[in-house]
Amino acid sequence: MPKLADKITDAPHVTSIILYGPVVVEMLKPGGSRTFQEYSTAVRCNRGKGIRRRVTASGPLPSNWQNFLRHSDNKEELFSFLSEQVMQLVVKESKQLVVTDKKQVLTVPPGKETANLAPCNHEEADTRMMVLDELWLTFGTGKNRRYIAPHQIAKALGPEKSRALPVFHAITGCDTVSVFAGHSKKATWATWNAFPEVTTAFLSLASTPSELPDGVLSTLERFIVLLYDRTST
Known part of the structure; x- marks a missing residue:
């Protein structure tokens, strides 16, 4: 296979950043957090069956995080809860935050036009991304972090x-x-x-x-x- 993705380690200049919620949750383990509220604060700074647990601000975090995430209802409630928490962020005047909660599309500051984005009924985040000029993907952490430019790959193909x-x-x-x-x-x-x-x-x-x-x-x-x-x- 031709090496279409060069190992770029310097962060490119971008105008928008898209964070895929399920990946963020998989990467950010509860650590020392005890409740879902504490976990959501930390967030702001495999498929299958698992144990069902209601997600509330004061609800205790499960001891087995991976098992908790295997239950689809748990994940759905967790993502909605985190969306609500993210909406409380203070956003700089020059920035705009767009958050999805199930089929809803929410914005900070409120009142921005979202008709062209809602309803959010795509199952996968990949199909929500519209490439304008450039799209960069980032993988890994620390020394293993790299950036891939799909727009350059598409041009090569x-x-x-x-x-x-x-x-x-x-x-x-x-x-x-x-x-x-x-x-x-x-x-x-x-x-x-x-x-x-x-x-x-x-x-x-x-x-x-x-x-x-x-x-x-x-x-x-x-x-x-x-x-x-x-x-x-």
């Missing part, structure tokens, strides 16, 4: 491959689809480059057709065959 990339990701392994046994993203990427004809099939699926056009399924089958045996006829 070109418009067709960029539009096809989400379908490639979905087919080769994502949140709801298993990866191909014994083949990483790097291996499937190499097969894509060796079999560029599959790009047309990916683009066809990206246009969300009501039924598969002729030849798409056979092209996808050929792609998977080549993934396991480059010399197969």
